[in-house]
Amino acid sequence: DAKTTQPPSMDCAEGRAANLPCNHSTISGNEYVYWYRQIHSQGPQYIIHGLKNNETNEMASLIITEDRKSSTLILPHATLRDTAVYYCIVRSYGQNFVFGPGTRLSVLP
């Protein structure tokens, strides 16, 4: 079973920030938080990951709470091409990636 809980769907207006929450209350000390997204009929695409510090790259920002029990993926300026299913996964090195149902983000024009 997935160790994360995400809302099943969210809408976001084009050009606005999309904030996708994820709960991982049972995360252990050596587990990272990973975010992937899957656009229809494609393989999952890596977005970002982190252990305890906030992270930012060219695609998104990852905010992890101090107790590490939850995190938020931020897409700063959502575009129509960001419409996808977003998966939050916790995993330590060498473990399998277990996918939950994810959040279906719809970016609206």
Next chain:
Amino acid sequence: GAVVSQHPSWVICKSGTSVKIECRSLDFQATTMFWYRQFPKQSLMLMATSNEGSKATYEQGVEKDKFLINHASLTLSTLTVTSAHPEDSSFYICSADRSNSPLHFGNGTRLTVT
């Protein structure tokens, strides 16, 4: 960056035939590759873990004699669906594990069994 190539991207076969799907890591060596299956409107489900030079580890409920996995080199793993039936129609996705790097996924193979 790291790239995982999966071939073919789609295949249609007749019931009872076998289909082979290839997964290649293009610019790195992967001692471990994973095979997933995804039915419509569902999430990815892990089928098996493929380790180079050894037998694959299958998840509960996945028939190892039906889904043959071979990981003969550090850059290639293959999944063969033997005696395919319509219920095997699905989206098959591989991924390759690279040390100190996020897991990279192929673009998937859509199998349709008629």
